[in-house]
Amino acid sequence: MTRTWWIERLAPWVFTLGLFLVWEVSCHVFDVPRFVLPPPSLVFQEMWYFRSAIWNNSLVTLWTTLAGFFMAVVFGLILGIAVGWSRTIYAALYPVMVGFNAIPKVAVVPILVLWFGIGEVPAILTAFLISFFPIVVNVATGLATMEPEMEDVLRALGAKKMDIMLKVGIPRSLPYFFASLKVAITLAFVGSVVSETVAANRGIGHMLLAAQANFEVPLVFGGLIALAVLGIGMYAIFAVLERRMTGWAFRSGLNNA
Amino acid sequence: MAFVRLEQTALAYPTRDGDVLALDNADLAIQAGEFTAVVGPSGCGKSTLMRLVTGLRRPTRGHVIVDGREVVGPLKFVGMAFQNATLLPWRTVLDNLLLPLEIVEPHRSNLRRRRREYVAKAEHLLETVGLARFGRKYPWELSGGMQQRVSLCRALIHEPKLLMLDEPFAALDAFTREELWCVLRDLWQEQRFTVILVTHDLREATFLADSIHVMSARPGRILHRHEIDLPRPRDLEICYDQRFVDIVHTLRQQIKGVRQR
Ligand SMILES: Nc1ncnc2c1ncn2[C@@H]1O[C@H](COP(=O)(O)OP(=O)(O)O)[C@@H](O)[C@H]1O
């Protein structure tokens, strides 16, 4: 392994550690009160102390996020293929979807609570609502940007719309689909946590709010760090999945293929 | 009787600022097994002509008759190749070649049973265009000229009676282009399918074709038909033959005339 390889591998860790170090030192040097910004040493101490609470609430948040996310995947795929399939469906659905997507999803949470009560259902549904749109758009884009010549080649051989979709459209839109999963999982996470802070009795979002109410400021920051770890983990999983599933798109450069 | 016939054919594309008449009163007759080229200034409706003959578009007026029947929808047997090779990057070269067989009957129904046979055929075709043992490669591992060879093979794998080529060599460098002229010449010499080759390269048309159609500027009509009776098989050397040069010169004059009008 070359030197640059090592430097590239180590750089993010060094930077992150440096960030924590600056944070720690600043807290002491400027004598920042603990209820404003606790030093990371204290935050980690507190995280260790509350580890079972953090662990259990993380599992709840993870579950609501993934449940909403998988609903979004199923729904987004179906809708994306429908929109990419026919110009009529596109024309009919697109304005509604854009309008719907423009609504900040926090504004929907009260209605969800009204319908389903406090708990996991609003979190799952918020995660779903916030994350399905990018999937739809990406899948539809993948289908819509198919080269017209390719379509001509197949149609002149007697291919039906279904053939063209199965042989070209859908495989072609897979890289777009997997790329959208990275975005969608992050958004789903945002959705479930936002919903938890408003209307839940479990989950990291709820824990954050409870800690804040009790002036457990270090635990608030502990919750944030837990969120960051969860978010990075989920993003990483889908980034790896994307590489695995659609390596050809990276190598061939889909745009000039 | 002619294999491909256009009779007073016109096509207008509807656009936001009214209809664009791309082709008007085009008349054309091509015999079975004939290699014909269509030349004309850019935007004169050459690609439009291809879409009409293959049935991808219905004419606004007039008739399109292929193999004795009026064309009313996409024909189901035509091989096509374009300027860009349009290979599927997630399929190997071999699997790209098999794609038409997954669509065209009766191969479609036989593919499972006779796969081995089809693969052998695809490999043979690759060999004839100088790409033996490239079957397992992916398109992006091939140069532009190689990709275009694969694209030609894909257009021919199901042994079509009609091959439509829309400026297939336009994006290649001069050497590769001449190499591919010879590849196409040999394939045609062997299989004698009917070819319509759209090109703006007059030497290409003269070297390859039995006949050349010159189109007018938009709205496109067929202005002239030249019979190219240079002896076959032709060698690249023929490009320096006086008769060859004269034909290219005449064509150039005609196109120039068309553009200035
Ligand atoms: N789908 C379309 N919609 C509207 N106008 C078109 C369309 N396709 C081609 N045209 C117009 O028709 C004319 C002929 O186009 P085309 O057949 O592609 O020309 P060529 O292949 O000879 O360059 C051009 O002026 C072009 O702008």
Ligand SMILES: [Mg+2]
């Ligand atoms: Mg064209």
